[in-house]
Amino acid sequence: MRILIPGGTGQVGTLLARHLYKAGHEVTVLTRNIKGHPEQRWRTLAWDGVNPGPWADEIDRSDAVIHLSGRSVNCRYTDENRREIMDSRVKPTLLLGQLIAASPTPPRVWMNASTATFYRNALDLPQDEFSGEPGDLPGQRGVHEPRTLPASWAFSIDVAHKWEAALRATPTPNTRQIALRTSLALSPDRGGVFSVFANLCRFGLGGTQGSGKQYISWMHEHDYCRATDLLLDHPEITDETNGIVNMTAPEPLPNKEFFRVLREAMGVRVGLPAPAWLLEIGTFLLRTESELVLKSRRAVPTLLLKHNFDFLYPTFPQAARNLVRRLKTAQ
DSSP states (O other), rough: OOOEETTTTTTTHHHHHHHHHHHTTTEEESSSSSGGOOOOEEEEOOOOOSSGGGHHHHHHHSSEEEEEOOOOOOOOOOOHHHHHHHHHHHHHHHHHHHHHOOOOSOSEEEEEEEGGGBBBOSSSSOOTTTTTOOOOOOOSSSSSSSSOOOOOEEEEEEEEHHHHHHHHHOOOSSSEEEEEEEEEOOOOOSSSSSHHHHHHHHOOOOOOOOOOOSSOEEEEEEHHHHHHHHHHOOOGGGGGGEEEESSSOOOOHHHHHHHHHHHHHTTTOOOOOOOOOHHHHHHHHTTTTTHHHHHHOOOOOOOHHHOOOOOOSSSSSHHHHHHHHHHHHHH
């Protein structure tokens, strides 16, 4: 297949491009920073995510588009950063929709990144594609939550909703639209979220964060790539969920258990806990947001399981052992 990956130079985009290229597909990645990625094995073209350019011809010759662009949320939610986070997701999605709708030979499927943060702060029930409840948006007062959430939490939910709204904004009758509500995609790549978690444990900081009851949804990189293969081959399975699929492993863990398993896999005995008040101070000093740590994300992949997707790493202990071994080998 000919596969176009706008925004494909981040951690998830790189591991997916690597997988698809190795599988024999013709892969083209679009990036805002072409000078930073000059020697990839697959084709890499420049785009700005806002305006059509020479890259737009790739739409007409692609069998699939997998859009993954978006500014990192690992920052303080200042007004400027909020605008960049929102615009870097919504504007490229709107642009791609317009180009796909106008294409004389549109791709068969358009997958667009979304996030498991779409769902409410769930401690009680798993959230899936069929019965999951959206989180409260800015200005709502406890519609789905027992209390009004912090403004930063409502902002991240707002981003998820507007991102998916941008995907649906332009009808593409000849192209299936799929929103990938993605959890943490774990790989041993340097700078990825798993390497950050591993470093916390290595330096004795991988203890319970906040109450430790908040859930962490995650997915091993190999399962993320294999689930993408399934959707490329059978995009019609998402018709029953209106184009929604949760890209996550079937067993999310509470924060306390997640880090206990990771410390065990790394052979680390001690992990200092970080209560919520300390996290607020720490994330402020690190110029990031406590929401990324304290919000409960309990997404589950009911659609994938319904269609007999066979997870290689269905539980975190299995995934953690594999990732830690590969992380140590790469060092």
